[in-house]
């Protein structure tokens with residue numbers, strides 16, 4: 001059996017060999033996603049390995065637990081949707097740009113934040129405005145949930161056919 005070295009390239013950049021470390025922390029595509037997300041929640045020095053990310057979240061938790069919760073959800077979503085993007089490109093030849101992947105990560109995180117209860121504080125009040133978490137706006141939430149369903153389920157429905 002022969003293995004074509006080009007088949008082992010990272011599907012996100014198509015340059016470097018496909019490894020987990022490259023995919024999540026070194027790939028140009030993934031780095032753009034990380035930069036957009038960390039710029040949004042004002043986190044710097046998140047490093048470039050699993051351990052660095054765990055330490056970054058831990059150090060945030062020491063300062064501001066709510067921010068660490070947001071960061072944990074975001075980081076989990078980044079890893080999940082980078083992995084999904086890799087598989088979509090590899091197996092379905094379906095490409096999404098960085099901005100679209102960021103939008104999905106952002107929306108999923110917001111949906112998750114809506115389900116959590118935070119202790120009232122000035123920081124949490126600011127966070128609710130930043131993430132638009134005021135669920136008193138019923139129609140906004142319904143619209144959002146429908147949009148998320150369409151975004152998340154459409155690839156699954158395409159796969160089902």
Ligand SMILES: [Zn+2]
Pocket residue numbers: 010011012013014015016022023026027028029
């Ligand atoms: Zn790559």
